[in-house]
Amino acid sequence: MQDFRVELSVRDYECDLQGIVNNAEYFHYFEHIRHLFCHSVGLDFAALHDRGVDLVAIRAEIDYIQPLRSRDRFLVTARMERVSILRWAFVQQILRQPDGVVLAGGRFLVTSLINGRPKVDPEVNAGFEQLASGVEAEADSGPAAG
Amino acid sequence: MQDFRVELSVRDYECDLQGIVNNAEYFHYFEHIRHLFCHSVGLDFAALHDRGVDLVAIRAEIDYIQPLRSRDRFLVTARMERVSILRWAFVQQILRQPDGVVLAGGRFLVTSLINGRPKVDPEVNAGFEQLASGVEAEADSGPAAG
């Protein structure tokens, strides 16, 4: 069973004056792929927000191993682990393409807020359980990149 | 002959508190595709910068026709027109997919700086002439999205 994975490439505006991708952009990459991962089981952040449910990170950990540079191609992966009733962890990596070298790792602890308070939402819970079970990953024939 | 075009999709972090893509992101989309367009004739912004040549916008005009929303798919197009010895214009559009409705238009006047001063660079000039001639567009079999 393989992690969820999507290929992206570096856009020049994501690089900073050091000529490498700014550290904050890794949050964007990881977040974007978490959203696609969630969407693969029908969880949509905009739709959830419209009915008062927000999925929020409560802790982020990123290891920067080697920098990304202009036009680099890379895979972003995601898998899900349950941590408690209300907390889930996304475990993610950035792998350079085509050689697969690990450039960064991330772990994001998330929870659901209902009208601003931590609370289990049944739809979110069911979706996250499906993500954690890894069933989705077998159907990973490819969300559109971009 | 068709304009250069690349398909992208909206990433949630590009939306602002109004739930639509923030206006500044359109600059990013247009810029990213200009860079891919330039790269299609061998012009690389990072490499040019390393030898003292910067391509910079001197005027930007964007018409926002309909907003982009979470997960929308869209084409970004680009074509090039010579304006003067030192100035070139990229004319661009954002077309919703799959229906092709025009959501935004952009026109970006650019010039080349050599060590900070406006000056013609032969490599840039040759590349831009090739872009303006439209020869590249016929080979548009598809830069990787993302």
Next chain:
Amino acid sequence: MQDFRVELSVRDYECDLQGIVNNAEYFHYFEHIRHLFCHSVGLDFAALHDRGVDLVAIRAEIDYIQPLRSRDRFLVTARMERVSILRWAFVQQILRQPDGVVLAGGRFLVTSLINGRPKVDPEVNAGFEQLASGVEAEADSGPAAG
């Protein structure tokens, strides 16, 4: 009578691999000061959005005259002009500090959407008229920077 004005300084993450502020950030600077300008007459974008009113740009024009670099200090100005019943223009500049050299100019045509459709909102209209009259500007003793 003086335009509304707020001092900002360049944050390093706003610079790109050319070592200068990325073109899209100018849009952020201008937008941020438009929001403070509107707020000076009581118009708050988040509060307006919550009651179904969105102020959106329909056209942006930016002239880039000289680049901004790491740690540069600059004023962003704003004044308002009525264009039609539904359309207003913010006219803005970026002035280097302390010498006041004009580094960029911007003109942003905006309108109000009510539940997604162009329509006059009385609160917005009254606020914009006050901004256009310039009465506010005389009281410009200084919104907090940042």
Next chain:
Amino acid sequence: MQDFRVELSVRDYECDLQGIVNNAEYFHYFEHIRHLFCHSVGLDFAALHDRGVDLVAIRAEIDYIQPLRSRDRFLVTARMERVSILRWAFVQQILRQPDGVVLAGGRFLVTSLINGRPKVDPEVNAGFEQLASGVEAEADSGPAAG
């Protein structure tokens, strides 16, 4: 002895479709204040980069405690701890103003690269030792916000 601290306020474009500041922006806030902190002892990222020295994060940890919203005012703090010959940690917080409630905490492990390889740079080392000694903090009469 007090940590280095600078007051900022939320800009609307930093909020995402959930109406709260996007997680990646916290990284920007923390980074910006680290750069001001370093600059308080004469270390300038752009100048260092120009002579081949880059200060890079190798690990980031952020705890998101309560969200930041449109127009919130907050202090970002920074102090420095030596971890090894080559590694230093910035320990930071975001404190809501005016009540001082801790909204987020961050720990950023950094190192210096010389021409891309981890290596001690004497100027960086001396500056970081000064930051870690806390001598600077006593002189914290106020870097300009923004």
